[in-house]
Amino acid sequence: MRTISEKTMDTRARRAAKRVSLIARRSRWRRDTVDNYGGFQLINDRNRIIAGYRFDLSPEEAIDYCSAQTGLRANSLESAAKKRR
8 A cells, every 4th residue: 555645645735725715824833832733724815714723634634624615616506507597
């Protein structure tokens, strides 16, 4: 079984966030402090934190969150198209 490097997972998380118009920012500050766990935050275009307030998202959690948002976006676009018909 092939293991995936940390850098690869970080890149995947950033790409997934970009697909849903978010920014995945990883903390580069000290880890294991009260308000910083060294993980990711997801930030929208208005510079508001959407998830990972304490940099507590792993790359996998960030990807999962973005995937769920993609599904929600697709459902809302389908319902909007149905309303137009």
